[in-house]
Each structure stands twice: as C-alpha cells, then as structure tokens.
Amino acid sequence: MRTIEFREALREAMNEEMRRDEKVYLMGEEVAEYNGAYKVSKGMLAEFGEKRVIDTPIAELGFTGIAIGSAVNGLRPIVEFMTFNFSLVAIDQIINSAAKMMSMSGGQFPVPIVFRGATASAGMLSSQHSQAFDNWYANCPGLKVIVPSNPYDAKGLLKSAIRDNDPVIFMESEQMYGDKGEVPEGEYLIPIGVADIKREGKDVTIVSFGKIMKQALSAAVELEKEGISVEVIDLRTIRPIDYATVITSVKKTNRLVIVEEAWPLGSIATEVAFKVQKEAFDYLDAPVIRITTADVPLPYAPTLIEASLPNVERVIKAVKEVMYVKK
Amino acid sequence: MEKVVIKTKKETPVAEKKSSTKFSKETYIKWFESMLLMRKFEEKTGHLYIQQKIRGFCHLYIGQEALVAGSESVLRREDRVITAYRDHAHPIGRGLHPKYIMAEMMAKVTGCSKGKGGSMHIFSKEFNFFGGHGIVGGQIPLGAGIAFADKYNGNDNVTLCYMGDGAVRQGALHEAFNMAMLWKLPVIFIIENNNYAMGTSVERTSNVHDLWKLGLSYEMPSYAVDGMTCEAVHEAIEEAVNRARKGDGPTLLEMKTYRYKGHSMSDAQTYRSKDEVKDYQAQDPIEKVLATIKKNKWMTDADIEAAEKNVEDIVAESVKFGEDSPYPTADELYKDVYTQTDYPYIME
Structure with a gap:
C-alpha cells in the first residue's frame, strides 16, 4: 500500500x-x-x-x-x-x-x-x-x-x-x-464514534487518542520485550466515546492506564476511568492510572516540557504499577 | 406552520384619495394592522409574564414596531431575518402566526421551537426567520454568514440582521462588518437604537454616540434613520436591499427608536424619566400611520374597529392555543440535539 x-x-x-x-x-x-x-x-x-x-x-x-x-x-x-x-x-x-x-x-x-x-x-x-x-x-x-x-x-x-x-x-x-x-488509493469512510484496537494484548489495556498515541504504542513495544502484553485502544472519537470497546478490553486485561495530552481535571481520562469503575468494577485488579500533561501551563524550557508531557517512560512506569511489577 | 392573516373587512371608502406619499393605501393598512398585532401581542405577553404563564427572560418590542413593519414591506418571503433575544415581533412580521410564538413562550411542545427555546429563541425556518439569539452581538457574524451562503449560491436573497445598541460594542460586530464589506455580502445591519443597553445609555458606553458612524471604519454605506416612522424605515431599507441585491454589499442603518417598556420584564427603569418615555410615546408609530389612514379616509371607523377586533381575536386565539397545548414530554429531551437519531447520549 x-x-x-x-x-x-x-x-x-x-x-x-x-x-x-x-x-x-x-x-x-x-x-x-x-x-x-x-x-x-x-x-x-x-x-x-x-x-x-x-x-x-x-x-x-x-x-x-x-x-x-x-x-x-x-x-x-x-x-x-x-x-x-x-x-x-x-x-x-x-x-x-x-x-x-x-x-x-x-x-x-x-x-x-x-x-x-x-x-x-x-x-x-x-x-x-x-x-x-x-x-x-x-x-x-x-x-x-x-x-x-x-x-x-x-x-x-x-x-x-x-x-x-x-x-x-x-x-x-x-x-x-x-x-x-x-493510506489506500480508493475512497473509504471511517464511522464517527468507533474506537480502534491498534494493538492487541492480554495483560494491560492502554486507552489513548491523538498524537500522544505514539507514546502509548512505543511503550507497548518496549513492554513486550519484557514479556508484558499491552492492548492499545485508540478512541479516535472523544464525543461520543466508544465505551464498549474499552469495557470489553478491561474485562479481558483487568488493568487500565489512560494516556492523554490534556490537563488532569475533568479530562477524558477522568471520564473513561469513571465509566470503567462503574461498568467493570469487579474486573479491575488494580486502580486505574491516568497520565496527563502536568497541572500547569506548559512552560518553554525543554527540561520543564520533558517533566510535563506524557512520555514513553511514564507510560511504562504506569503499566508496571498497575501490574504490580517492581523495577 | 400556519401563516397569520389579518382579515379586516374593507368597506369602500366614501371618497378614496390618492396618497400624498409614495406609499399605497394597502401598504399603510398593512403597516397599521401588523404593528397593531405586534403591539397587542406584546401587551398580552407582558400580562401573561406577570401571571407567570410565561417564564424565563422576556423582552418586549413595544414602541419599536415600525422597524419590523417598515422593513417587511420591502422584503420578499425568501429573504432572511435574524435578530437577538427581543424577537417576538420579527417572526410576526415575517408572517408566522403568533400562536406558535405564544406557545413557545409558554414552554409548550406546539411552540415554534417545541418548547426548547422560549421567549429568546423564536425560530421559523419556513418563514426564513433564523432566530432568536441570546448572546449579545452573537447574531451579527451569523447574519453575515447567512448572507454569505446566498451569495455563494448565486441567488439575490438578502439578510436583515438586527441588533440592539448594546451589541454594537461587541468585537463580533467589527469582525463581521470587516468581512461583510471585504466579501460584499448581501446583508443589512440594523441597529435598533432604543437608547439603552439594558440600563446603560448609549452615551455611557462609548465616546462614539452616533452609532451609524461605526460602519464608516469599513467604508460601509451607513445612515441614521427615524425608526419611529414606517415611511423612513421602508425607504432606507429599500435602498439598502437594492444595493445588496445588485451585489454591491452591506449597509448599516442606525434606526432611532424607543422601547416603552423596560429592558426585560424585571426592569424597574430607574435609569430614565417618565417624561422621556412620554415624549417618545407622543411619536408612536402606530398612531402616526393611523393618522395618515384617517386623513386619507382609507379606513372608516368601522374598518378600524374591525381591524382591532381581528387583532384581539388573533391574540386571544394565540393565548388559547398556548394554554390548551401540552408541555413537551420527557422523551423529547434527547431529541433535536443532533441530527443523528441514534446518538449515544451518556445516560446514567
């Protein structure tokens, strides 16, 4: 292609x-x-x-x-x-x-x-x-x-x-x-409101969307080397949210990390976490972790940006945390 | 929806005189009847608001009727009208039967917006009335955009975009004026200058008190108009409409008018004197039109009485229609938000 x-x-x-x-x-x-x-x-x-x-x-x-x-x-x-x-x-x-x-x-x-x-x-x-x-x-x-x-x-x-x-x-x-x-040559449409499982896995679910999906997918590749199988869901649409795909995945993996490039309060991550605790409470083996941009206006200095944005390291750390894996 | 028709029986006048003006007998009678309907409808609205049969914010048009009547005598049905939240008279002028407006204000499902808009959000697609907007000045770029679509589609429809004197201090006005001139959009911006933005007089909101001058920054044809006189309104609108239909772009008209009632129903009017209100009431647009009609013997006293009776009947019918109609049922809640009928709302 x-x-x-x-x-x-x-x-x-x-x-x-x-x-x-x-x-x-x-x-x-x-x-x-x-x-x-x-x-x-x-x-x-x-x-x-x-x-x-x-x-x-x-x-x-x-x-x-x-x-x-x-x-x-x-x-x-x-x-x-x-x-x-x-x-x-x-x-x-x-x-x-x-x-x-x-x-x-x-x-x-x-x-x-x-x-x-x-x-x-x-x-x-x-x-x-x-x-x-x-x-x-x-x-x-x-x-x-x-x-x-x-x-x-x-x-x-x-x-x-x-x-x-x-x-x-x-x-x-x-x-x-x-x-x-x-991207294929011919015409195609993707329906609004349908999430996509970008990578299948069985140990942990990562939900993300947009540019920051790259961090989630890179983390999944790294984690696979350590024997951790990560399912990565791309929401693609955040109104409406395809909750069903997320819930189904969490019921399989029992662990959830949400990665989003927004401030934490009232984020999409907050919403997804709420829905998961409501619909899949008994399936969760660990508290849901969200990774968002730091709760500050994003500064100019590269060191401060590094400390602020979701990145591969933070995602890997979160996945290990919900799996109770030390190191 | 049903069109409002005022069926006055016209007896042959004893001696029909030719108009001393360019306007016909029919035009004067139409102005008289439509303004009388707006006036009586709004008076009734005020009473019903006090009785709490109408709720929410409610802004009456009483005193300003010549603006709508004088404009509508120029317009075609397919022309477009948009305004802010003082929006009961404009759709009546467009021809919408006021019973749908009354039902809307009473929050009934038979209202023109199915009880979802209320007094400030009257809409009628059928009569090309685009609302009914609650954020001061928000309708100004929308009006320019409605005109943009007509120009894009290559027809010669025009859009009348009304606003209050308060709205001219919003930034949206300047951005819309600039692009309307840049793209020569067929839109007529009408300032209903009733002297007060809620309780703040024009003089207290800016160093610029002649509001028509705001168009000059964009080299827009801009004029001040006596908004208490149908003839003056019609003539100014006609010139502007002709310019717009020809593709020569927008016009700004500052219509000097007055509202006899408060800004909204909850206004104690401490910011102005009773004498000031009386001065304006002495130039009442309905009385002026009626005087011309009487002078020319275009309507007999019986004709006038019949017209008044007819208007009272329409208002009474509107109230009855509103009162007899049901509120929307709860299943209406998740309708009309999206065109998508199976939108997955979050319901917990």
Whole structure:
C-alpha cells in the first residue's frame, strides 16, 4: 500500500469531498494563497478557486460565526483554525451557536460544519500555543469531537466529519502533519464514534487518542520485550466515546492506564476511568492510572516540557504499577 | 406552520384619495394592522409574564414596531431575518402566526421551537426567520454568514440582521462588518437604537454616540434613520436591499427608536424619566400611520374597529392555543440535539 503524510491524507479527504459536493468550502487563515500554515490545503486554491478556498483576516470570532451562519443557510463549511489555541476567541460561536442552534430551534436548524486544526503541544511554544482543549469541546452536547492518531484514520474520519450533518470538531497536531502512514488509493469512510484496537494484548489495556498515541504504542513495544502484553485502544472519537470497546478490553486485561495530552481535571481520562469503575468494577485488579500533561501551563524550557508531557517512560512506569511489577 | 392573516373587512371608502406619499393605501393598512398585532401581542405577553404563564427572560418590542413593519414591506418571503433575544415581533412580521410564538413562550411542545427555546429563541425556518439569539452581538457574524451562503449560491436573497445598541460594542460586530464589506455580502445591519443597553445609555458606553458612524471604519454605506416612522424605515431599507441585491454589499442603518417598556420584564427603569418615555410615546408609530389612514379616509371607523377586533381575536386565539397545548414530554429531551437519531447520549 502507498504511504502518505498525515497532511496529505487530510488534503485528500477535503479534495474528495469538495469534488463530491459543491456546498463544501474551506475557510481560514492562510488556507488559500499561502497554501496553509502547515501546508494541509496545498494546491486547493488552484483546484477549487477563491470562491471555495477562502483566506480570512485574523478574526476567528467573526469568520467562525460567518461559517456557522452559512451552514444554517445550506452550505457545509470546513473552518481551519491555525491551532485550536486560537479557537478560544471563537468559542462563543462554537458553543452558543454551532452546538445550540439545532436544539434551541426545536430541530429546525442543523449546523453541518467541521472545525479542524492543530491541538496540544508542538515543541517549545510556551503556554499559549501548547494547549489541548479536546476535553473542553467534548464536554459540550451538540458537538462531535474527533482526534485521529494516524493518516489512515485522519482521512476516513475527516470525510465522515464533512458528510455529517452535525457540527464536528476535528483535532490534529503540528507534530503529526509530517507523519507517514499507509493510506489506500480508493475512497473509504471511517464511522464517527468507533474506537480502534491498534494493538492487541492480554495483560494491560492502554486507552489513548491523538498524537500522544505514539507514546502509548512505543511503550507497548518496549513492554513486550519484557514479556508484558499491552492492548492499545485508540478512541479516535472523544464525543461520543466508544465505551464498549474499552469495557470489553478491561474485562479481558483487568488493568487500565489512560494516556492523554490534556490537563488532569475533568479530562477524558477522568471520564473513561469513571465509566470503567462503574461498568467493570469487579474486573479491575488494580486502580486505574491516568497520565496527563502536568497541572500547569506548559512552560518553554525543554527540561520543564520533558517533566510535563506524557512520555514513553511514564507510560511504562504506569503499566508496571498497575501490574504490580517492581523495577 | 400556519401563516397569520389579518382579515379586516374593507368597506369602500366614501371618497378614496390618492396618497400624498409614495406609499399605497394597502401598504399603510398593512403597516397599521401588523404593528397593531405586534403591539397587542406584546401587551398580552407582558400580562401573561406577570401571571407567570410565561417564564424565563422576556423582552418586549413595544414602541419599536415600525422597524419590523417598515422593513417587511420591502422584503420578499425568501429573504432572511435574524435578530437577538427581543424577537417576538420579527417572526410576526415575517408572517408566522403568533400562536406558535405564544406557545413557545409558554414552554409548550406546539411552540415554534417545541418548547426548547422560549421567549429568546423564536425560530421559523419556513418563514426564513433564523432566530432568536441570546448572546449579545452573537447574531451579527451569523447574519453575515447567512448572507454569505446566498451569495455563494448565486441567488439575490438578502439578510436583515438586527441588533440592539448594546451589541454594537461587541468585537463580533467589527469582525463581521470587516468581512461583510471585504466579501460584499448581501446583508443589512440594523441597529435598533432604543437608547439603552439594558440600563446603560448609549452615551455611557462609548465616546462614539452616533452609532451609524461605526460602519464608516469599513467604508460601509451607513445612515441614521427615524425608526419611529414606517415611511423612513421602508425607504432606507429599500435602498439598502437594492444595493445588496445588485451585489454591491452591506449597509448599516442606525434606526432611532424607543422601547416603552423596560429592558426585560424585571426592569424597574430607574435609569430614565417618565417624561422621556412620554415624549417618545407622543411619536408612536402606530398612531402616526393611523393618522395618515384617517386623513386619507382609507379606513372608516368601522374598518378600524374591525381591524382591532381581528387583532384581539388573533391574540386571544394565540393565548388559547398556548394554554390548551401540552408541555413537551420527557422523551423529547434527547431529541433535536443532533441530527443523528441514534446518538449515544451518556445516560446514567
């Protein structure tokens, strides 16, 4: 199978959907003439023209509201946030308009829209450019939230998101755009709300999603060398969450570690841990451990970043802890 | 949903005179009847709120009726309207039967938003009324976006985006104005300047008191309009609509108006004098239209009485419809949040 970059998988998804449906358009900062801040939309202006690939001023609140207004009047916008850090100035429109209009109009005004862009840390960018708001958006009814971890999932899920008639938050990472992965030539869709077992195992379950999945998978490879078999579940969608896949796995392994790049309080990890204690309490042989970003704004210094983010070592330590393995 | 039709029996006037203005007899009668319906509906709404048959926040349009009446006499059915939470009159102007608005305010399942929106979230897709929005200024970029879709689709529909004088101090206005001009969107921004953002007067919110001037930063055609007069509103809207339909972009209209009642039903109005309210009531838009009708003998006293009776009947029918309708049952709770009918809600 051919191998393409994560950004190319996203671009293919948008290109295919824009060829399929005239109502789909892309809007955001630097998406057109600059070919995308991270080159996700490279070549799209040339193919679709300025009517459908639209550069905006730096005005997230305004263009987000305009895109939502166009969605309630028949279009299917894709809004690119350069990063979701900048979505905070638009969050009123996302929460109060996109997520609410269907409900408060009694079902008269669906909002078919995708908000996509990079989330979480991306190197030494300090605290305002390194935040994972995945769980914030997942908290809000009316939205769907997708956080893919590889090019194959990214393409299939983005195509589903664009075709979905509800508002979808689609979160990527600056540190994933260059990742290569196998993506078939033909068209395919991946359903929203279905987790994927990325690696089967029998001793411990690790649940994760998005960029930080890499740490979980690397840890699983290392642990296998020590004879520990880890099952790694990629949630892929965090609203809705595919609890059933997690519960089934925990009932098999009896141990759970959750790895997430967000702050700990009110995280997806917290939610999954709650659900597991409720649905699989008698199956647990150890307390659930979560690994999140440290409970501080992410600093600039590499030493402090190292101390803050989930990494392979922390995951390995947690797995050994739930297995009561010393060393 | 049912359209509201005011069926006044029109007797042949004794001596029909030609209009001294550009507007027809029919236009004046339509203005009179629609404004009277808005006024009587809102008066009833106020009474029902005091009786706690309507709950939540409730903002009345009394005094501002000429803005909707004067705009709707320009618009086509397929044009779009969006506003904030003072939103009972706009859908009436669009033609929605007020019984669906009354039922909505009474939280009944027969309401236009199935009892999920209430007073602040009246919506009617059928009549191209896009709400009913509760965050001050939030509807401004939405209105520009509704117009964006029509331009994208290549039709000549226009969007009227109403806002209060308080909303103009929100950043969303400036971002939306900028892009609406940049992309020449067919949207008309209408400031319903009733002098007070809740209890804070225009003068106390900015150094800029002429709100129409805010459009000038974006080189948007911007005007102040007498919002207490249907003729002036119609003329200003007509010019703006023509500009938008031709593809020449947005217009900002500052409509100078006044609300006779408080900001919401819980407003003691300590920030203004009774004389000030009386001064504005002396320029009442309904009285002015009625004076023109009487002067031209377009309606006899019997016609006027019949119109008033008809409006009272529609209001009474609306109240009865609301009172007779059931509340939504609990099974409605997990409907209308997503279009996906089998969305797996967390239910514990």
